[in-house]
Amino acid sequence: MRNQSDDVLLRMDGIVKCYGDLVANDNVDLHLNAGEILAVIGENGAGKTTLMKILYGLEQPESGTIWLKGEKIRVRDTAHAIANGIGMVQQHFMLFDPFTVTENIVYGKEPRRGLFFDIDGANRMVSDLSERYELPVNPVARIKGMPVGLRQRVEILKVLYQNAEIIIFDEPTAVLTPQEVNELLKTMRQLASNGKSIIIVTHKLNEVMGVADRVMVMRNGKLIADLPVRDTSIEELSFMMVGRRLIESAIPEIPPGKKVLEIENLCLNGTGSVPILDRVSLHVAANEIVGIAGVSGNGQFELVQTILGLIEADSGKIQVGGQDIFNHPVRSVRDSGVAMIPEDRFIWGSAAQAMVVETAIMGHYRKQEFSKKNFLQIKKIRSFASKIVKEFNVKADSILQKTGSLSGGNAQKLIVAREMTQQTPLLVACEPTRGIDIGAINFIHDRLIEKRSEGAAVLLVSSELSEILKLSDRIYVIYNGRINGEFLRGKVNEEELGLRMVGSIKNELQ
Amino acid sequence: MNFNKLKKNLHFLTPLGQPVLAIGLALIVGAAVIIATGESPLKIYGIMLKGAFGSKYYLLTTLTRATPIIITGLGAAICWSSNYMGIGGEGQMIMGGFVCAVACVHLPGPLWFKLIAGVILALAAGGAYSLLSAWLLDKFKMSLAISTLMLNYAGAYIAMHFVQNVFLDKSGDAKLVQTQMIDEAIQLPRILSDQKLHWGFGIAVLAVAATWFLMNRTVFGYEARMSGYNIDFCNYGGISSRKIMYSVLILSGVICGLAGVIEVLGVNYRYVHNTYVSASYAWIGLNAALISGYNPIGILLTSIILAGISTGGAAIARSTSVPLEISSIIQGCITLFISARIVIRFRRGKKPVPAPLNGGSAGRIVSDPEGGAAV
Ligand SMILES: Nc1ncnc2c1ncn2[C@@H]1O[C@H](COP(=O)(O)OP(=O)(O)OP(=O)(O)O)[C@@H](O)[C@H]1O
Ligand SMILES: [Mg+2]
Numbered sequence: 001m002r003n004q005s006d007d008v009l010l011r012m013d014g015i016v017k018c019y020g021d022l023v024a025n026d027n028v029d030l031h032l033n034a035g036e037i038l039a040v041i042g043e044n045g046a047g048k049t050t051l052m053k054i055l056y057g058l059e060q061p062e063s064g065t066i067w068l069k070g071e072k073i074r075v076r077d078t079a080h081a082i083a084n085g086i087g088m089v090q091q092h093f094m095l096f097d098p099f100t101v102t103e104n105i106v107y108g109k110e111p112r113r114g115l116f117f118d119i120d121g122a123n124r125m126v127s128d129l130s131e132r133y134e135l136p137v138n139p140v141a142r143i144k145g146m147p148v149g150l151r152q153r154v155e156i157l158k159v160l161y162q163n164a165e166i167i168i169f170d171e172p173t174a175v176l177t178p179q180e181v182n183e184l185l186k187t188m189r190q191l192a193s194n195g196k197s198i199i200i201v202t203h204k205l206n207e208v209m210g211v212a213d214r215v216m217v218m219r220n221g222k223l224i225a226d227l228p229v230r231d232t233s234i235e236e237l238s239f240m241m242v243g244r245r246l247i248e249s250a251i252p253e254i255p256p257g258k259k260v261l262e263i264e265n266l267c268l269n270g271t272g273s274v275p276i277l278d279r280v281s282l283h284v285a286a287n288e289i290v291g292i293a294g295v296s297g298n299g300q301f302e303l304v305q306t307i308l309g310l311i312e313a314d315s316g317k318i319q320v321g322g323q324d325i326f327n328h329p330v331r332s333v334r335d336s337g338v339a340m341i342p343e344d345r346f347i348w349g350s351a352a353q354a355m356v357v358e359t360a361i362m363g364h365y366r367k368q369e370f371s372k373k374n375f376l377q378i379k380k381i382r383s384f385a386s387k388i389v390k391e392f393n394v395k396a397d398s399i400l401q402k403t404g405s406l407s408g409g410n411a412q413k414l415i416v417a418r419e420m421t422q423q424t425p426l427l428v429a430c431e432p433t434r435g436i437d438i439g440a441i442n443f444i445h446d447r448l449i450e451k452r453s454e455g456a457a458v459l460l461v462s463s464e465l466s467e468i469l470k471l472s473d474r475i476y477v478i479y480n481g482r483i484n485g486e487f488l489r490g491k492v493n494e495e496e497l498g499l500r501m502v503g504s505i506k507n508e509l510q
Numbered sequence: 511m512n513f514n515k516l517k518k519n520l521h522f523l524t525p526l527g528q529p530v531l532a533i534g535l536a537l538i539v540g541a542a543v544i545i546a547t548g549e550s551p552l553k554i555y556g557i558m559l560k561g562a563f564g565s566k567y568y569l570l571t572t573l574t575r576a577t578p579i580i581i582t583g584l585g586a587a588i589c590w591s592s593n594y595m596g597i598g599g600e601g602q603m604i605m606g607g608f609v610c611a612v613a614c615v616h617l618p619g620p621l622w623f624k625l626i627a628g629v630i631l632a633l634a635a636g637g638a639y640s641l642l643s644a645w646l647l648d649k650f651k652m653s654l655a656i657s658t659l660m661l662n663y664a665g666a667y668i669a670m671h672f673v674q675n676v677f678l679d680k681s682g683d684a685k686l687v688q689t690q691m692i693d694e695a696i697q698l699p700r701i702l703s704d705q706k707l708h709w710g711f712g713i714a715v716l717a718v719a720a721t722w723f724l725m726n727r728t729v730f731g732y733e734a735r736m737s738g739y740n741i742d743f744c745n746y747g748g749i750s751s752r753k754i755m756y757s758v759l760i761l762s763g764v765i766c767g768l769a770g771v772i773e774v775l776g777v778n779y780r781y782v783h784n785t786y787v788s789a790s791y792a793w794i795g796l797n798a799a800l801i802s803g804y805n806p807i808g809i810l811l812t813s814i815i816l817a818g819i820s821t822g823g824a825a826i827a828r829s830t831s832v833p834l835e836i837s838s839i840i841q842g843c844i845t846l847f848i849s850a851r852i853v854i855r856f857r858r859g860k861k862p863v864p865a866p867l868n869g870g871s872a873g874r875i876v877s878d879p880e881g882g883a884a885v
Contacts, residue, residue: 308746310745310746329748329750330745330746330747330748331748331749331750333748334748340746342746347740347742347743348742348743348745348746349743349746350740350743351736351739351740351743352739352740353739353740354735354736354739354740354743358732358735358736361732362736362743362744362746362747363746363747363748365729365732365747366729371729374728374729374730375727375728375729376727376728376729376731376732378727
């Protein structure tokens, strides 16, 4: 083990937090030792984020106490948390794009020379910090255009600059590429060996096993287990989280039917020197799940946004069911039989202020069942929303609740439910299980397979290679905006896919 | 805990919290001013209450005054709830009133034709005037707040110019800048024969119901509301944000135009220069919309309260030494306390929200579709 000492740095005792009738945290205890990495896991809506928000001063508990270094404290707000050495790397990074790395890091606590902002001093401090913790960044680079992994590194440096002793990460790996995940886990170990204490909330049990010293399991707002990682296993943890054993269902073999989505020589030039999409051709047939494997940032999201009509492409052909939809407006693309799970639940997938029932019909509200002659069928809409909420096990108090008050994973489930329950011939699913707990992932995978077996065509874009390999009947690899290989199920291993995804093996044909 | 239980039970009242707080605070400030003038706040507020709602006459006067406030409030609510913060209600109301007054006198043909054509033209004028701002925003990214504000001034002077030089009523007291009176047969009838209150108030109540229905029960209302929440979400769902922008702004202009029409047909029976501006109907209407969080039924109630503060203020000025301005002070404070919330919301909206992971554009601003207009 590392130089982890057993003196308790932080203790949260009997934390209770309610939202209306819902008890989000029910008498939860947490303790954290100096130099320790603690993982917090649990189903969607178990109350993990709520507990972290309380620690970071974003929410006030109904009751319970927080002890820091043996002293009782009340964390009134985030400034107070920071002053007490508690920092949090937010899941949605709060960086100002037009500014530089340094400016973002020192924002709120700028070094001064006389009355003026000491930019050189600040840059130096950031360089020092970056060297000390082995987190390389260029202090004068601007945030705009940076990949997510690098943005996250800036966030971590910001927390370190604020002198945090305790660093909270809420689902930090959900949006990272596998490479970036490895680097982050390494960074965490590095920080812990430097004496920092770390709390990580995650749904990925291999990360727990790989990085944490101790793991806390939550269910329904309660703490149900707290044990050292070396005494447990992925199987045991997953059983504790979900409360049952997960069964992998078999995928029935069905020959693909007629082509539903056909894309030919699709080009999107973008503003840079290299095109974003370069002569992409692919197709998805009925009864088929087609996966797109790629490191994020290689054009896969632009590809689906072009299909849906959110981005105008420069040339090429896109057809759905034989009907041309190339550069058509979103509405006519959807009308031609397309449903889409977007990659980001709070940017594209929902509106935080909209009610659950309002989020549940977006993109489909013009259909017969929801509106007649421009009048909403409120009763039918409500019963539909209640139905999908129940079916997909979205943990919500009421369908009139604001979408933003759902836990991250439950909001994701709601969006997945909305797009999957429409009987469209084509479903485009981007990162469908991002932020979702392992039990629900299993459920959604089963539903995707079922949908495909019933005759739908599914285009799956995911940065989880295991998800692509498990579900896809056929796989395309995308690299630098080009299709770099096509494989049938079982005809490729993870290794080759990985090499093609980073361009180490190239398609000779292109 | 007992307090928590209470909080839970009163949960449904939370949307009322903000307006009640704002009005309460404003009354406290008003009380301080009254004390400064050497009067007792309790006595003055008593007179005010009586002067606003205390008798049939006062109540009906207040409702008459509330009518244009309600309607312009609805107009404001329609565009503000989609996050298009237009403040051009006054200009649009002027256009509606002016066009209606002129058309009802000068159009050829029978009276019924003058009336119908006049109303239609007036509503179109209000809509077109708002369309101008929408177009400036769409084509030149001109801030909606600025263009609508400027067009308010322009509207007042355009109307004045034409009244003075073309349509001036020379029959009566020549000092007033006003058009000729419309025929009695096409004036809005009164609800009670001996009182001021006219059927325009009934139209306003109908407009409240219609707006509620439009916003909550129609596809258009759903689309408009969602665009107020998150534009990317709407684009993804197939809603054309440009179409929504034009429709809500035009509709809001038409509704504010209606407020002018009703003032002409029900109160002044002509267009009189400066009446809408000096009574600041449209501004109080905007206030009512903000206070009630764009809820039409809330707008109806708050408009009546705000109108009551004005008529009550007049009663104080008549019978005590406290000046008329007391009602302006109270209303001003309500605006202030309500806009404090707006500012907070606006500043929060300015926080960068992470851009889509792939996309080039970054740091998008969530609650401000018009691209950085000032409030
Ligand atoms: N502001 C709020 N208003 C009402 N309910 C809320 C609010 N915030 C959270 N909740 C509820 O509290 C419960 C716990 O939410 P929390 O975000 O802590 O879950 P979580 O464990 O982080 O889940 P996930 O894995 O999906 O992120 C959820 O059922 C959620 O709906
Ligand atoms: Mg969470």
